[in-house]
Amino acid sequence: MTYLTSHAARVFALAQDHALIVAAALLVALAAAFPLALVIVRRPRTAPLLLGLLGAIYTIPSLALLALLVRAFGLGIAPIFVALVAYAQFMLVRNIAAGISGIDPAQIDAAHGLGMAARQQFVRVELPLALPVIVGGIRVAAVAMIAIATLGGYVGGEGLGTLIFTGLTLHHDDMIVAGSLAASLLAIVADGALRLVEHAVRR
């Protein structure tokens, strides 16, 4: 506990970095996941192949994937960023596709029949109705990414992982505890905040 209290400012700054990295990776992951999800929604037959591929990536142990990415991107933030985006795909694509496919078909039929153009239908009906499930997927992905991002400390990245791995090297257990505790707290906060959002969009 001592490191947490004596270096509160540093831990907080690292937590902020950690949160920023995860948030940025999440945004990029969403940008990639949406089109993939739409492919599955429009052509359900691609679902087993696409989700199978993304699921396979998801099962690669994080350390192994990171090691491979270091070969390609070197040390620093780049490999962990790519790893985060890759891991998040499975959860995000699956939830976005499920959210959109799970919409009441009667409302789609009504929207279509009343004269909404495709884009209006998507923005005014499909997206708002799919939002609760999508936000649920974002929540799950964010929590997982906060944990995985601690591995960044192993490859010279930033964030709370540096506390954990430096603590390991220096035999400073309280640094390890500080890093782990802060990461857990961050995950709890993220989960809570996104649950509120999920609740708010569930109408």
Next chain:
Amino acid sequence: MNRTRALALLASAAALPQCSTSSALRVGSKNFTESIVVAEIYAQALETAGLRVERRFNLGSTQIALAAMARGDIDLYPEYTGTALVDVLHLAPPRDPHAMYETLRAEFAKRYGLTWLTPSPMNDSQGLATTQALATRLRLRTLSQLAAAAGSLRLATIPEFLSRPDGLPGLQRRYGGFRFASVHTYDIALKYDALLHDQADVATAFTTDGAIASDRLVVLDDDKHLWPPYNVAPVVRTSVAARDPRIAMTLDAVSPAITSVQAQHMNAAIEAARRDPSDVATAFLRSLSR
């Protein structure tokens, strides 16, 4: 080099006009305490001299640090002369340490575009350590004695040690024997724990490790002189050093002050006394100006 000259060099380095580029100098370190604190010393000295420094510590093993240099992810890091000669250049250590250093300078410049700055006197040699109790019981003082007794002993080591030419293979060639009953690899930070918790009898050691300062561990004598000196020195990308002469000036002033005793003292302060590497480095640099 005495203290006054060191100070004078440091001062003049700081007084030089800013001729470096505006981007920060990236200082790296390997993944153990001594590498981190020496790198921190380099970093703080350079900052005092007016440079902007970015720290990228705890990167990994020798191979990873060199790869980072090659890729341009870091500009400077502390490396050991013995390690560089045997493990990187794969050359046999010559009798004369001075000749060894010249070989390093020439080869690193030619092969990698890297410059070796002035080395420190501290010698963080490789070694094998055992508990005081076991050494007394088996009457072990030298590596020759250990070579014969290894057959009934368990070794705790790091992966690097098993493949380096100056690691276990080197020991087996020079001394014969050294066929341990069992060999387990651990993360570099944990290897002494196995020894202390009686999960191993012998552990790879580095002679300035903080843990060795305790009474419980003893390092055995390299009576056949397998290992060359392992002096730490800053290794910097030649192009970077050329752009800013303050780098060489500053670090050449500091390096001579890092002795084996100082190194061991700093390692113990960080690992046993739980002090911050940054504070320990600052205290060291401050002691230079007294």
Next chain:
Amino acid sequence: MSRGAAIRFELASVRYDDTDRDAIADVTLDVVPGELLVLLGPSGCGKSTLLRTVNRLVPLTRGRIAIDDTDVTALDPVALRRAIGYAIQAVGLFSHMSVAQNIAIVPSLLGWPRDRIAARVDELLALVRLEPQRYRHRRPRDLSGGEAQRVGVARAIAAQPRALLMDEPFGAVDAIVRAQLQRELVRIVRELGTTTLFVTHDVEEALHLADRIVVMKDGRLEQIATPLQMLVTPANAYVAELIGAGDVIRRLTMLRARDAVQRSTVAVDGVRIDAHADLHTVLNVLLGGAERVVVVEAEHPIGTIDFAAVRATIMGNR
């Protein structure tokens, strides 16, 4: 004067991909402006498909459809749909929008000014007998089945379409509510003069609502006729069976006292019945013990009806 659209089908046919049968085949039909035309048949007969070709939710494979003499394929499909009302059995109210926002959807797509939309929403809520104050801000999940259907109808006619397509809209509500909704629908479309195509598999509903009924089977038209005509002269055994033509009593509600009256100026005693009352009511009175009823039109007796007259009228022998 009718404000409804005229809809014409000429040899309209639809065959879906990878099927070997037409869903609808060579349908030729003229829908009279302002009429309530019921498409009747068992599931799979093509009635829903036919309905959805009008607003191009289903494309025609062969033939053409014209609305007020304009081929529907010449129009932008989205604009076409905004000009035609659409109501379905599951209603499909947008669950994330309020009742008012649901009803306002087509006007808002058409870009109506905000206050015009607000006024129209209140007007429609009143029309479907839902108190605007109470219902404007409700969510669809807080509505009963009947209330949801009323909102669905209001939404369908919000932009004052001249044609209205309804696909079994009252199928999911209970019998009492359904009867209510049927009466209200007839009232509304008569008042507005909207041409209405109404799909159902419920024969009673068809007989109650329709100006004309279209019976379909296997994608083809079997008969187009008024309910009474269909009951009296079914085109074939299939229609007769479907509609229950053999059950003559069904005709009672479709015939008026004036259809059965034996005109006379002789003053007679007896129970007075308005000329517009249906024969069902007349028969009830007769069965109650009266020998005859006196038919009154605008306060003046115009004649009488007895059992023989009822029988003759029902059997079409008059």
